[in-house]
Amino acid sequence: MMKKIAKNKDYNGAVVLGLNDALVELSGALVGLSFALAQSKVIATVGLITGFAAALSMAASEYLSAKEDNRKNPIKASAYTGMAYILAVIVLVIPYFILSNTYYATATMFALVVLIIAGFTKYDSKLHNERFGSKFIEMLSITIAVSVISFLFGMLVKKLV
Numbered sequence: 001m002m003k004k005i006a007k008n009k010d011y012n013g014a015v016v017l018g019l020n021d022a023l024v025e026l027s028g029a030l031v032g033l034s035f036a037l038a039q040s041k042v043i044a045t046v047g048l049i050t051g052f053a054a055a056l057s058m059a060a061s062e063y064l065s066a067k068e069d070n071r072k073n074p075i076k077a078s079a080y081t082g083m084a085y086i087l088a089v090i091v092l093v094i095p096y097f098i099l100s101n102t103y104y105a106t107a108t109m110f111a112l113v114v115l116i117i118a119g120f121t122k123y124d125s126k127l128h129n130e131r132f133g134s135k136f137i138e139m140l141s142i143t144i145a146v147s148v149i150s151f152l153f154g155m156l157v158k159k160l161v
Helices: 002-037 040-069 074-098 102-127 132-160
Strands: none
Touching (some): 002 040, 040 074
């Protein structure tokens, strides 16, 4: 297992980019949509479409970045970024397809975000021989901050529309 982790170390940044961006961006968007739209299936559909488009955008950006960087295979780097993003999107929108109550779906989605952050942070901290706690708190804090701001923006949009 450690050999496989070490082998993928060159592309860990690409995975971090896709996964972190998906968790922060899409969880924030889903929270905002939950309070603006309040319809689980609509939120799931919009989240899936938005997430897919964002995954393609992030993969394309990683391709260009890796190509400019000359340290890694741009196609492989973009594939890692895009796949990490799409997997996160699928996991995050599932609660909205399953649960009709948007509050329960949002709470479940956020619990999944915390689990994904914890799992990936554990992997990443082992990979780089770093402390788990501070990395976990940092990534979780960023995600929570974006979600709170998105919630507030969703409430504002709901009042204006």
